[in-house]
Amino acid sequence: MNKAMRQSGFAYIAAVILLVVVAGVCVALLRLSGTQQDTVNQAVLGARASLAARAGIEWGFYQLRTGACNAAPRQLTDVEAESGFRVTVSCSFLDFSEGEDSAGSPVAKRSVRVEAVACNSGGSCPSFDPAVLTRPDYVERRRVATTCTMGGANLC
Template identity: 50%
Template sequence: MSRPRPQSGFAYIAAIVFLVVIAGIAVALLQLTTTQQTTVNQALLGARAGLAARAGIEWVYEDLGSRCAQTGTITDLGDFVNDAGFHVRVTCSYRVYLEGEQLDASGALEAVVKHIYRIESVACNRNGPGACPDDASVPRPDYVERKRVATVCMTANNNNNNPFCN
């Protein structure tokens, strides 16, 4: 009578299952790392685009009278491309309002003239020449666009040496 052989080979199956599980975890971690890095890059580009759009508003605000002389003025700021890597387009418009009355220096009543300026700045990291926003670049995974709008109210008659509205 022959003796039954002891069972063997279970360790090989367990080792293969263990290696498959470890490989699956490694692939999942690699994909998670790639996704996380893409998210961080998008957040960084978004912050830089927001600052470039804000710089466009500040550029207009420095010399509001001459840079927003005509309503609907559109300016592409080419210098920003070299400095920040973003194209910036600034649009400025204004409206004139007459509001109430005040006494002038001679004691006569005069209308308060107010200029309401609306400054809109759009920054994007498009490729090549053209305007911001760039609809053709939207499908790119690294395309970022930010828009900032500011409103400024100034009086035309500079009451009490304060050009801003009360």
């Protein structure tokens, strides 16, 4: 009888240790699930920002074709209303001569750089405010495209 009483408390200790281990595994799985969800959210925001920047590039090329693309940065309010991302588009030009044509005249060319920046900040885009840049949900994507025009033609 004495021996049975000494062994009766061992099951309680094993059960408590088992419960602590199971609780630790559950906490680790919950934290992993939360981290995974944050990663997926960031990936979705990044993809949306990239598509908004691409829309800005396409808008810039359309403006270039109509002759309205200028160096002053321009905010696209339609994209912001639809996607929630503020898009800023700017164009820069570099005129140069490349060789001569058959008549001996210089061949004038123009290199055009269209830059689009998309971000989900409430202020200016791109943002330089440290309070905005350090937010965990802040996303910014920049796309740059260049083309070359020659004497009224679209491409070199």
